[in-house]
Amino acid sequence: MGRPRYQRRKEDRPQEIAEAAFAAFAEKGFTATKVEDVARRAGVSKGLLYLYFKTKEELFKAVIRGVVTPRVDELTRTLDDSELSAEAFIRGPLLTFLKRLPGSPASVVIRLMISEAPKHPDLVDYYWENVASRGLGALRQLLERGVANGEFRESAVNELPQLFIAPVMMSIVWGIVFADRSLDTDKLIETHVDMILAYIRA
Amino acid sequence: MGRPRYQRRKEDRPQEIAEAAFAAFAEKGFTATKVEDVARRAGVSKGLLYLYFKTKEELFKAVIRGVVTPRVDELTRTLDDSELSAEAFIRGPLLTFLKRLPGSPASVVIRLMISEAPKHPDLVDYYWENVASRGLGALRQLLERGVANGEFRESAVNELPQLFIAPVMMSIVWGIVFADRSLDTDKLIETHVDMILAYIRA
DNA sequence: TGCCTTACTGACTCATTGGTCAGTAAGTAT
DNA sequence: ATACTTACTGACCAATGAGTCAGTAAGGCA
Numbered sequence: 527m528g529r530p531r532y533q534r535r536k537e538d539r540p541q542e543i544a545e546a547a548f549a550a551f552a553e554k555g556f557t558a559t560k561v562e563d564v565a566r567r568a569g570v571s572k573g574l575l576y577l578y579f580k581t582k583e584e585l586f587k588a589v590i591r592g593v594v595t596p597r598v599d600e601l602t603r604t605l606d607d608s609e610l611s612a613e614a615f616i617r618g619p620l621l622t623f624l625k626r627l628p629g630s631p632a633s634v635v636i637r638l639m640i641s642e643a644p645k646h647p648d649l650v651d652y653y654w655e656n657v658a659s660r661g662l663g664a665l666r667q668l669l670e671r672g673v674a675n676g677e678f679r680e681s682a683v684n685e686l687p688q689l690f691i692a693p694v695m696m697s698i699v700w701g702i703v704f705a706d707r708s709l710d711t712d713k714l715i716e717t718h719v720d721m722i723l724a725y726i727r728a
Numbered sequence: 729m730g731r732p733r734y735q736r737r738k739e740d741r742p743q744e745i746a747e748a749a750f751a752a753f754a755e756k757g758f759t760a761t762k763v764e765d766v767a768r769r770a771g772v773s774k775g776l777l778y779l780y781f782k783t784k785e786e787l788f789k790a791v792i793r794g795v796v797t798p799r800v801d802e803l804t805r806t807l808d809d810s811e812l813s814a815e816a817f818i819r820g821p822l823l824t825f826l827k828r829l830p831g832s833p834a835s836v837v838i839r840l841m842i843s844e845a846p847k848h849p850d851l852v853d854y855y856w857e858n859v860a861s862r863g864l865g866a867l868r869q870l871l872e873r874g875v876a877n878g879e880f881r882e883s884a885v886n887e888l889p890q891l892f893i894a895p896v897m898m899s900i901v902w903g904i905v906f907a908d909r910s911l912d913t914d915k916l917i918e919t920h921v922d923m924i925l926a927y928i929r930a
Numbered sequence: 931t932g933c934c935t936t937a938c939t940g941a942c943t944c945a946t947t948g949g950t951c952a953g954t955a956a957g958t959a960t
Numbered sequence: 961a962t963a964c965t966t967a968c969t970g971a972c973c974a975a976t977g978a979g980t981c982a983g984t985a986a987g988g989c990a
Contacts, residue, residue, distance in 0.1 A: 534956055534967045555843070557759050561948065571969045576949065636901075641757070641843040643905045650905060658906070682919045688911065689920060692898040696890055699838075699897055703845045703852060704860070709890065717884045718891060725923045736937045736986055762977065773939045778979065932990090939984070946976085954969075960962085 540578045540588075543568045547589045552634040556586055556642050587649055590638065593631050598657050602664050612672030613723060620668075621719055624690070628697040628711045636698050662687045669726075678726045693718040742780045742790075745770045749791045754836040758788055758844050789851055792840065795833050800859050804866050814874030815925060822870075823921055826892070830899040830913050838897075839904050864889045871928075880928045895920040 546568035550559045561582055565572045579585040604619050627633065643650050665687035672678035683689055697711035748770035752761045763784055767774045781787040806821050829835065845852050867889035874880035885891055899913035 530956060531954095532956075532968065536967065539967090555846070558847070560946090572948090573950080573970070574968050577967075582948065637842065639905050640839065640901060644757070644907075645760070654906065654909065682915060686912075686916050686919060688898055688902070688916060689895065689923075692894040692916075692920065693891065695898045695901055696894040699842060699901070700890070703841050704856065705846075707856065710888075713884060714888050714890060714894075717888060718894065721891075721923050721927045725926055732986060733984095734938065734986075738937065741937090763979085764977075774978090775940070775980080776938050779937075784978070934989085935987095937984105937986075939982105941981100941983105943978105943980075945978090948973105948975090950973075951971095952969105953971105954967105956965105956967075958963105958965085960964100 539568075539570065539574065543570065543575055543578060544585070544589050544592055547585055548593060548631070548634070551586070551589065551638060552631075556638060561585075583646070586638075586642070587646070587652075590635060590649060591652065593635055594653065594657055597630075597632055598660055601661060605664050605668065612668055612675070612677050613727075615668065616719060616723065620690075621716065624694050624715050624719070625712050627694050628701055633698045633701060636695075637702050661691075665690055672726070676728055679728045681726050683722065683726050689722060690719075741770075741772065741776065745772060745777055745780060746787070746791050746794055749787055750795060750833070750836070753788070753791065753840060754833075758840060763787075785848070788840075788844070789848070789854075792837060792851060793854065795837055796855065796859055799832075799834060800862055803863060807866050807870065814870055814877070814879050815929075817870065818921060818925065822892075823918065826896050826921070827914050827917050829896050830903055835900045835903060838900050863893075867892055874928075878930055881930045883928050885924065885928050891924060892921075 543564065547559075547564045550564050550567060553559075561575060562572050564585070565575045568575070575585070579588065601623055604623075605615070608615050608619065610618060639650070639653060666684065669678065669684050669687065673680060673684065693711075693715045697709065697714060700709050700711070745766065749761075749766045752766050752769060755761075763777060764774050766787070767777045770777070777787070781790065803825055806825075807817070810817050810821065812820065841852070841855060868886065871880065871886050871889065875882060875886065895913075895917045899911065899916060902911050902913070
């Protein structure tokens, strides 16, 4: 008669809880987020959350991994597929990718990593292996290709792919701290890439 | 007979407590730091700390202000005093200043701002007025001087002094997240400044 | 030497929150 | 229908840590 008070949906719960958690973490950060709030957001009791995730930390790690993994593949895949010259690739797909980052979930992840890194060394390891080192490796490879086919000269930039990320990081941090005071992040990143290309062009 | 269990040192206590707090915050961040630990570190009881600082937040703000204020004056003062050409100033004093930042207390402040900004809007305002906007203003002024006396051409960089900070921010964030995995921050910053100058030179 | 002000102590309160678990009811098989 | 499994609930527990305050003693002054 009365409709059921809840449905059993073993398959979907973990995903739904993880999504709720990501939203909550994005708003208030890890520590300030209460497990109970995540549960409520996911339309579930606290007890159930603990059935699927052993601790709050487990949940945190699962969430980060879930967001991070797909993103990286995107970049490396487009890089591998592309037949463009190094410069064309940088001005095209890479620039687009970089400009998207500050507004994407990636920026939430960065914020969480900065705040929580000291307390979660294993998460840092994961992030390093699956994101940072792979991303930087791909960039380095791209630069070497450019040098190999005579587009670029040898320069310190080859050893410092972090230079490509610098303005993105700047934009992300700016967004976190000065949320309201606007900064034209697209222009910042574009100008920066322009600078790099002018600098390394053969 | 027995020597006194404590000394009364009304004058020095606040300073000492603030220093202890900075050290504690630097190690564990704001939330993870217990007021009692700060007190112990300062060689003082928790009760006394609360005599000088109304709440943990008050303490936090006082600490940030204490670290931040002197640093900024340093930059603007050297800029005003200098008779160097714009380029010489950038390659000399400014570069030195920028390279020092990642290892300085400034980087601790940045980390704390990133983690706590959403919860402390008034602190963000203070930081904006006393650090960010003044620092960026000084940089913008420097660039304009360079344009005025024919050293530099007009370029988008004039509107984006954040470009100078980008590699510094990158280095700071790198240091926070990947403390151990080394990055040659000096080289990163130097190369970057090199790039900018090549780009804007008339 | 004794008195008085107040810097200082530390045991206490109380709100918060991560984590548990005995019980409930949804769905399934017979 | 009835029995049975287990996804799910929510009241509860225990630990933690910010903030308080009644009391103590340092040190200056008469």
